[in-house]
Amino acid sequence: MLDINREFRVPSIRTELPGPKARRMIERDERVTSPSYTRVYPLVVARGEGATIEDVDGNLFLDFNAGIAVCSTGHCHPRVVAAIHRQSSQLLHMSGTDFYYPAQFELAEKLTQITPGKFAKRVFFSNSGTEAVEAAFKLARYHSKRQNVIAFYGAFHGRTMGAVSLTASKVTQRRGFGPLVPGVIHVPYADCRGGSHKPAVSTIELIEKTLFKKEVAPDEVAAIFVEPIQGEGGYLVPPPEFHRELRALCDRHGILLVVDEIQSGMGRTGKMCAIEHWGVEPDIICLAKGIASGLPLGAIVAREELMDWPPGAHASTFGGNPVACAAALETIALIEEGLMANAKTQGDFLMSELAKLKSTHPQIGDVRGKGLMIGFDIVAADGSPAPDEAERLVQKSFLKGLLLLRCGESAIRLCPSLVVTREHCETALAIMSDCLAEMAGGPAGRAKGPVSGAKA
Numbered sequence: 001m002l003d004i005n006r007e008f009r010v011p012s013i014r015t016e017l018p019g020p021k022a023r024r025m026i027e028r029d030e031r032v033t034s035p036s037y038t039r040v041y042p043l044v045v046a047r048g049e050g051a052t053i054e055d056v057d058g059n060l061f062l063d064f065n066a067g068i069a070v071c072s073t074g075h076c077h078p079r080v081v082a083a084i085h086r087q088s089s090q091l092l093h094m095s096g097t098d099f100y101y102p103a104q105f106e107l108a109e110k111l112t113q114i115t116p117g118k119f120a121k122r123v124f125f126s127n128s129g130t131e132a133v134e135a136a137f138k139l140a141r142y143h144s145k146r147q148n149v150i151a152f153y154g155a156f157h158g159r160t161m162g163a164v165s166l167t168a169s170k171v172t173q174r175r176g177f178g179p180l181v182p183g184v185i186h187v188p189y190a191d192c193r194g195g196s197h198k199p200a201v202s203t204i205e206l207i208e209k210t211l212f213k214k215e216v217a218p219d220e221v222a223a224i225f226v227e228p229i230q231g232e233g234g235y236l237v238p239p240p241e242f243h244r245e246l247r248a249l250c251d252r253h254g255i256l257l258v259v260d261e262i263q264s265g266m267g268r269t270g271k272m273c274a275i276e277h278w279g280v281e282p283d284i285i286c287l288a289k290g291i292a293s294g295l296p297l298g299a300i301v302a303r304e305e306l307m308d309w310p311p312g313a314h315a316s317t318f319g320g321n322p323v324a325c326a327a328a329l330e331t332i333a334l335i336e337e338g339l340m341a342n343a344k345t346q347g348d349f350l351m352s353e354l355a356k357l358k359s360t361h362p363q364i365g366d367v368r369g370k371g372l373m374i375g376f377d378i379v380a381a382d383g384s385p386a387p388d389e390a391e392r393l394v395q396k397s398f399l400k401g402l403l404l405l406r407c408g409e410s411a412i413r414l415c416p417s418l419v420v421t422r423e424h425c426e427t428a429l430a431i432m433s434d435c436l437a438e439m440a441g442g443p444a445g446r447a448k449g450p451v452s453g454a455k456a
Helices: 020-032 078-088 102-114 129-144 161-166 198-214 242-253 274-278 322-360 387-399 422-439
Strands: 045-049 052-055 060-063 121-126 148-152 184-187 221-226 256-260 284-287 298-303 364-370 373-378 405-407 411-414
Touching (some): 060 422, 078 322, 102 121, 102 298, 102 322, 121 129, 129 148, 129 161, 129 221, 129 256, 129 284, 129 298, 198 242, 221 242, 242 256, 242 274, 322 373, 322 422, 373 387, 387 405, 387 411
Parallel strands (some): 148 184, 221 256, 256 284
Antiparallel strands (some): 373 411, 405 411
């Protein structure tokens, strides 16, 4: 359990950061681990509980990134831990691609029920989001017998060869790995920053009137891969008509619509899948991250008639591991019982309060999001992106005990676990307000609620 017996409040920073134990461990880590890991700040985690992280020096942090939107039920939810313990005492592994066990088909049944679309579906399990995208990529090509796919600038779909070919978020994720998988074409993503709906029209028109007439025939396009809300690209929310027009375009040309719900799904936006906000039914849905509260698991859910590949065409030794499936079943139960509703409630509060902060902190630009998938831009005096200032906010917040992450060019993402409380949100807002005031060179201002935070 966390070291909170002395009535510490969260956050509670007791040492300089990083502390002495953390410094020693970071030195050991950096001698042996891959330099490709992107360490955001010197946090060495000892344990977690709910929305709280304790580092190896006993410092307590309020976690507003939840393991990059993975720990949907918070850190070490007792019901998830109990489900893991029960399953691990009975069966750790038996490869669901070759044999049967209840946890896997029970989870598959559940996923076909909670994902959009009343039609019959089938499920393929993987270990991660990028593997789910790889599976969807292969399935789309196999079923359609078409070779090309369309994805969007700003998209992040993963880092394996097929997934990174779809990704167009940062050049560093692609540099040096070519040639990538051929047949991937990128077009602009539509978002409504500033209240404009024109990008949705121009994106669809670009595909129909330019791409399909000058670069690729629509009957040679297998699928369009899209994030309902772009994640790493900046937590960008599209205009209301975008996904509906994209669905209609796919229907006109027999193209499969593949929706990447890896970061936006599992209740994070106040609905089980974010695409439900637009009333669109995808052909294939990719899931991972929050599906199993921290255990490695991914899945694709597809219309039954699409999953027509034969035995051996695609498989995964560990995908759908029984322990991960047990964790996922308990996670879904918790999301349905109240965490999804809490995501909407707390998300609405955060959006409202961020709009107020924007009026007093000119560094805040556009504020956007749904549920607990919220992004806001950090901008310069002229309104242009200010990536260095966004990084300053992340680092200053860390020193005050709030864990944040960036996304896009200069945006801050808020993706806490779905167990986050009003007190947690007030504390995070207060810390961000203090940091922004300090960055502006003025006196530290306070948002509603104590900076010392809520009890863990």
